[in-house]
Amino acid sequence: MDIVLAPLATDITCAPSTAVGQGGALIEARSDREAITRWLIEYRHSPATFRHYRKEAERFVLWLEFRGLSLDALRRHHLDEFEQFLTNPLPSSHWTGPTRPRHHPRWRPFRSGLAPASRRQSLVILQGLCGWLKEAGWVTHNPFALMRDRRRRLDNAAPPVIERYFEREWWCAMWKLLDPPVEDAPQRSRFLIARRRFLFGFAYLMAPRIAEISRARMNDFRLEEGQWWWHVVGKGNKVARLPVPDDMMTLLREWRAELGLSDMPPPHDDSPVLRALDRRRGVTDNQLYRVFKDGFSMLSDALIARNWSQDHPLIEQLRRATPHWLRHTSLTHQAQSGIELRYLAMNARHARLETTARYLHAENDEWQRQQARHRLSRIE
Structure with missing residues (x-):
């Protein structure tokens, strides 16, 4: 199955959104992509953080679109499937490739599958995304809150000892x-x-x-x-x-x-x-x-x-x-x-x-x- 890998836009001008969730949405967006971009724009004054969060958000939204899921349809079991996908993005021809400019026709969101520390960091960032979207009224729930081992996976208070260094x-x-x-x-x-x-x-x-x-x-x-x-x-x-x-x-x-x-x-x-x-x-x-x-x-x-x-x-x-x-x-x-x-x-x-x-x-x-x-x- 072919997929179109379209990076997230970051210069959108949105019309007022349709109410989503109890009380209606508090952001202007017409799609999940635009809602995620609204979250990203909150980090526009920190370029390095913006680029890092954009990378994780792009991978997430592309996977959702590949699965035919909306943000509000996301359920607890989908998180396990997504984490497995981060480990080994398949089909590899569609998801992995050498580094290229984001709007290159052969751009791919991965160079390879992610190591455990990188998967954990991705989940931490996406937990924050879903929490923000819930507060914004764009989704009705944050499935990350249902993870039984949420503390082990997502608690950033005790990061692991650094290993990637040269003796x-x-x-x-x-x-x-x-x-x-x-x-x-x-x-x-x-x-x-x-x-x-x-x-x-x-x-x-x-x-x-x-x-x-x-x-x-x-x-x-x-x-x-x-x-x-x-x-x-x-x-x-x-x-x-x-x-x-x-x-x-x-x-x-x-x-x-x-x-x-x-x-x-x-x-x-x-x-x-x-x-x-x-x-x-x-x-x-x-x-x-x-x-x-x-x-x-x-x-x-x-x-x-x-x-x-x-x-x-x-x-x-x-x-x-x-x-x-x-x-x-x-x-x-x-x-x-x-x-x-x-x-x-x-x-x-x-x-x-x-x-x-x-x-x-x-x-x-x-x-x-x-x-x-x-x-x-x-x-x-």
């Missing part, structure tokens, strides 16, 4: 391969090597999100009373000021030298930090994502060329890694270096300490040491 020894092996360009390298190659090195170092030292890197300007790095600070607008448009370590300032100097700029950014330099090949224009989130993925691929190939086994865990991780792994790696290594939880939370820009605590692996280490005392009796 310190492996990160050191990676960094050694991100060598600075040689003086006589061709100009294009020199630029690409320098940009990749700076990008990976930036991601590791400052733990930024990818959108924060693409939006970074040179004068976001500011000297204040003899100390360098990075001013960043993060998730939810929250403004933060982070201390810049010496290694980061060294990388910035090297990168500015590659761009033909002065040693340190002056206050009036509002140009983008990361640059396209013309050395002037900035880069988009999608372009940065590809630079990171190409970097991971290069590192994997370089390690194999140095006789690392293709089955080595680091090689396998590099094949799966996304840019966010470097944020996880940075925060994990900061925690392992002894940075206190309150400062770690400020570096991560988390709203709750419980979120930051996922990066603290000391308790696991102590648990292992304690459990090691439990041994089989020695046979004399």
Whole structure:
């Protein structure tokens, strides 16, 4: 059966809705798609959150349309079917494919089935969607409220320990391969090597999100009373000021030298930090994502060329890694270096300490040491 995969529109102008649910709807919408878009528009001032929620909402509404279901017809058993679909979207030819622009004729909402943590996150987001639609009077019920194991699946108060990061020894092996360009390298190659090195170092030292890197300007790095600070607008448009370590300032100097700029950014330099090949224009989130993925691929190939086994865990991780792994790696290594939880939370820009605590692996280490005392009796 062929399906038409049409992404959600985000610029609709709706006529007043027909009353749906007790008391009528409190939003202007003529269809489930428009109702979901009304929910999405609530996040328009937070671009990263908007894009992430739009992705989950698109998958959900496309699945509903494929099943011939309306939002108000959604029942408890449908949630189990949807979660199974997230695990393995079938038929795969209709649902999965390489990353393409959203309005490309061969755009697909999945690259592959979702891992357990990603499925859980999807359900959390859609729980919020259905709750909002119920409050808006668009649907009469929220089936997520009927899930018996709702607390285990949807409670975000105790997120799992972070696992998608590179161990310190492996990160050191990676960094050694991100060598600075040689003086006589061709100009294009020199630029690409320098940009990749700076990008990976930036991601590791400052733990930024990818959108924060693409939006970074040179004068976001500011000297204040003899100390360098990075001013960043993060998730939810929250403004933060982070201390810049010496290694980061060294990388910035090297990168500015590659761009033909002065040693340190002056206050009036509002140009983008990361640059396209013309050395002037900035880069988009999608372009940065590809630079990171190409970097991971290069590192994997370089390690194999140095006789690392293709089955080595680091090689396998590099094949799966996304840019966010470097944020996880940075925060994990900061925690392992002894940075206190309150400062770690400020570096991560988390709203709750419980979120930051996922990066603290000391308790696991102590648990292992304690459990090691439990041994089989020695046979004399």
